[in-house]
Amino acid sequence: MTWRRLFRPAAVALAAQPILSIVCGFAVAGLAVLASGADPVQAFSALFQGAFTNPRAFTETMIATLPYIFLGLAVALGFKAGLFNIGAEGQFYLGAVFGVFIGYSVQGLPGIVHVPLALLAGMLGGFLWAAIPGIIKARTGAHEVIITIMLNYVAFQLTDFLINNRGPLADKTSSAPRTPFIQHAAQLPILIPGTRLHAGLFVALVAIPVVWFLLSRTTVGFQIRTVGLNPSAARAAGISVGWTLVITMGISGALAGLAGADEVLGVSHFMPPSFSTGYGFDSIAVALLAKSNPWAILPAAFLFGAMRNGATFMQLQTQVSADLISIVQATVIIFIAAPAIIRWIFRLRHTPAAPVQLAKTDGGATI
Amino acid sequence: MTAGAAPAVTLRGIVKQFPGVVANDHIDFEALQGEIHALLGENGAGKSTLSNIMTGLYRPDQGEIYVHGVPVAFHAPRDALAAGIGMVHQHFRLAASFTVAENFALGTHESRGVRLELGGIERRVSELAQRYRMPVNPRARIWQLSVGERQRVEILKALYRGARILILDEPTSLLTPQEADNLFATLRLMSAEGRTVIFISHKLEEVMAVSDRVTILRRGRSLGTVLTAATTPRELARLMVGRDVVFSLKPEGHTVGETVLLELRELYAESDLGTVALHGVNLQLHAGEILGIAGVAGNGQRELAEVITGMRPRVAGSVAVAGIPLRGADPRQAIDLGLAHVPEDRLGTGVAPSLTIADNLILKDYRRPPITTAGLIRYDRVRVRAGDLIERFDIKAVSPQTPTRLLSGGNVQKVLLARELSGSPRVLVAASPTRGLDVAATESVRSLLLQAAARGVGVLLISEDLDEILTLADRIAVLYEGRVMGVVDRAQADVEELGLMMAGSAR
Numbered sequence: 107m108t109w110r111r112l113f114r115p116a117a118v119a120l121a122a123q124p125i126l127s128i129v130c131g132f133a134v135a136g137l138a139v140l141a142s143g144a145d146p147v148q149a150f151s152a153l154f155q156g157a158f159t160n161p162r163a164f165t166e167t168m169i170a171t172l173p174y175i176f177l178g179l180a181v182a183l184g185f186k187a188g189l190f191n192i193g194a195e196g197q198f199y200l201g202a203v204f205g206v207f208i209g210y211s212v213q214g215l216p217g218i219v220h221v222p223l224a225l226l227a228g229m230l231g232g233f234l235w236a237a238i239p240g241i242i243k244a245r246t247g248a249h250e251v252i253i254t255i256m257l258n259y260v261a262f263q264l265t266d267f268l269i270n271n272r273g274p275l276a277d278k279t280s281s282a283p284r285t286p287f288i289q290h291a292a293q294l295p296i297l298i299p300g301t302r303l304h305a306g307l308f309v310a311l312v313a314i315p316v317v318w319f320l321l322s323r324t325t326v327g328f329q330i331r332t333v334g335l336n337p338s339a340a341r342a343a344g345i346s347v348g349w350t351l352v353i354t355m356g357i358s359g360a361l362a363g364l365a366g367a368d369e370v371l372g373v374s375h376f377m378p379p380s381f382s383t384g385y386g387f388d389s390i391a392v393a394l395l396a397k398s399n400p401w402a403i404l405p406a407a408f409l410f411g412a413m414r415n416g417a418t419f420m421q422l423q424t425q426v427s428a429d430l431i432s433i434v435q436a437t438v439i440i441f442i443a444a445p446a447i448i449r450w451i452f453r454l455r456h457t458p459a460a461p462v463q464l465a466k467t468d469g470g471a472t473i
Numbered sequence: 474m475t476a477g478a479a480p481a482v483t484l485r486g487i488v489k490q491f492p493g494v495v496a497n498d499h500i501d502f503e504a505l506q507g508e509i510h511a512l513l514g515e516n517g518a519g520k521s522t523l524s525n526i527m528t529g530l531y532r533p534d535q536g537e538i539y540v541h542g543v544p545v546a547f548h549a550p551r552d553a554l555a556a557g558i559g560m561v562h563q564h565f566r567l568a569a570s571f572t573v574a575e576n577f578a579l580g581t582h583e584s585r586g587v588r589l590e591l592g593g594i595e596r597r598v599s600e601l602a603q604r605y606r607m608p609v610n611p612r613a614r615i616w617q618l619s620v621g622e623r624q625r626v627e628i629l630k631a632l633y634r635g636a637r638i639l640i641l642d643e644p645t646s647l648l649t650p651q652e653a654d655n656l657f658a659t660l661r662l663m664s665a666e667g668r669t670v671i672f673i674s675h676k677l678e679e680v681m682a683v684s685d686r687v688t689i690l691r692r693g694r695s696l697g698t699v700l701t702a703a704t705t706p707r708e709l710a711r712l713m714v715g716r717d718v719v720f721s722l723k724p725e726g727h728t729v730g731e732t733v734l735l736e737l738r739e740l741y742a743e744s745d746l747g748t749v750a751l752h753g754v755n756l757q758l759h760a761g762e763i764l765g766i767a768g769v770a771g772n773g774q775r776e777l778a779e780v781i782t783g784m785r786p787r788v789a790g791s792v793a794v795a796g797i798p799l800r801g802a803d804p805r806q807a808i809d810l811g812l813a814h815v816p817e818d819r820l821g822t823g824v825a826p827s828l829t830i831a832d833n834l835i836l837k838d839y840r841r842p843p844i845t846t847a848g849l850i851r852y853d854r855v856r857v858r859a860g861d862l863i864e865r866f867d868i869k870a871v872s873p874q875t876p877t878r879l880l881s882g883g884n885v886q887k888v889l890l891a892r893e894l895s896g897s898p899r900v901l902v903a904a905s906p907t908r909g910l911d912v913a914a915t916e917s918v919r920s921l922l923l924q925a926a927a928r929g930v931g932v933l934l935i936s937e938d939l940d941e942i943l944t945l946a947d948r949i950a951v952l953y954e955g956r957v958m959g960v961v962d963r964a965q966a967d968v969e970e971l972g973l974m975m976a977g978s979a980r
Contacts, residue, residue, distance in 0.1 A: 323849055323850055323852070324848055324849055324850065325839055325840050325845050325848050325849075325850060326848070328832070328835075328839050328850055329839075331828065331832075332825050332828065332832075332836065335825040335826075335827045335828055336821070336822075336824075336825035336826070336827075336828075338818075338821055338822045339821070339822055339823060339824055339825045339836065340825070341784065341804060342782070342784060342804055342814060342816060342822050342823070343804070343808070343836040343837045344804045344805035344807075344808045344809075344837060345805075346805070
């Protein structure tokens, strides 16, 4: 994708709806602030300060953006194959567990080897965890939404078992329930001294073009897109729909696992029993906002990272609850899901497909 | 038809626009009391829009509607019904698990209190059925009925609701020749009573056979109304298409070879509902041969195509392509052996409508060189391939990057045929390849099939359109309830006899 392509009228029209949805999301949240008796201007300017202008705020926003990039890509990839991967949160946990384990248990490797190894371990953890619902769906037709939701709880409890109460991965020397610290060589290096911004940024910025390339230039990506758009035609063309679903879930899980490993190797350097606080769930919204376009994941993730980072300062400063950003996120998604509302508010021109063709959409048989 | 009869429904200057399309462009139309009036046109000529305006489904942008000389404005279908206009849609609007009488009760308000008075309805249904010679059991459940019977129910339902003007949309598309004849008899009975029948069709033979007058639509405009007795099929076709249609393609261009390319032995398969759909089918298809599979829809044609192409598992029997047995339920192996497939449901199974034309053209080739090397799709080659095929197969498209769903039905079918035939197949299974296409597109699809046969491809042509099979096929097999009723050479084929076999009477 070139810059010229990015600013074609068609691309601008495509971006208009998400941007206007964000505007509306903030407007609705502002009304909620008003209703609660506070000043929305103050609240939002505190949110902005907390996200961008306070000391180190910008790098912290970047740090919060990174997991959203990986997880947003993970969910978006699933969408491309018609899969609703609600399990990113659980896969994130498994990726962190695998990553932290390689991070502390393997000794004597140079950083240039240890870091990639631990990141790959995280991807493997997410891959395996996500392949389970993929296989179950391909074999039995069970819906992936149900299985991935349930596997989230299994992942939480599994992590809890591993880390709490002197579990196999618990640090026996620590009084708090947590894993040992990872080796120094396994830490993602800090990019700007005095901040926490780490080299995971580069991993995230590489992940975006890689996912785009995978989807649009490889045979696997072609299969994923075809299965997502019309499984029946895919089958008729000799594509193994079941295999494609398993692979898609696996890759999606690997991206989510990468997020988990990146977080422990770059930020916390150890793993407490509960540490994600909803990154995986928010990422469904990130992917929806980006309309599953890998490039659009970057701004969408940045928006969510900024809101997450600014919310705490806003709450301290104005006593408006940090949950306000949930209102923004939720209403943005509603507006994304119901584009007719946005078109109506902003009087956008709607050019539907010719009505003569309205009989059939993609779909065919679902599997 | 009664000469000098009063107009039943009159349309003046009807305009209906959709974004980018003028579906109806100042159409004048008048149907008289007691006449059978055919509305003839290709797909996209504006027939459906016009009938939807007459039945209150759409409101015209301009123009007036008069029923029996009185101006009316329909806001909803029930207004049209109240004015005495009823419609029998191509796809029936019946609740399958309800009985015939219960379907009649739907949407009417004859029940007293909460109790449904079915007895009275059943009596009236029987009366109507007798009067119009359309036997139907009012207590039967819809799913138990054949397609022909369901159509009778739809017609009776419209009459029951007091329709004086009845619009039928492609009513014979699913009927056997005998059933169609019965329908025509019923329509004549109704017109003799003074009711008006508006008969939408693109089949010239039946328009000639049943109508009193014909109005021809082309590209949203009316080309006028003619007396059927004063016209010829040739003239109608010319008006409809805007040029002279070559009616009989010359199938002599290909010769049937000796080699058996596709062999089916004692093939058994189940339908989606688990009933027996194929019942010991034995067939042989030779190189350069077009073997037509005739039959009324739902007699195992779909399952036959799916079993051969590996989309559906078989229960027993064998399928061999060029002597190599297929594993079954493995579309990939069938493709690799050179079995091409133009499925019946072209948008549901044939292409992925939201993918671009270029992507759909490589849907079966994407994993093979030269399109793909080392797991990477060579989009430079994809573009060249797409441009080449779009030109060779005369696909009307803005660009290869256009989503396929934006194409017309005929062009979607050309994309499919371009993909399937460019892979140099041994066997082509084509299921209803011209269904829903206009005359020009039908003609080009048919000549592509003939060209394929001329190159030595074995073509299995599954079609409900008997005329199509008679035009193209070298041999004709008739499928009825999953059995092959008989195989005849085209030279010896007799329409009457084929029709009987299609209706289940053994030879």
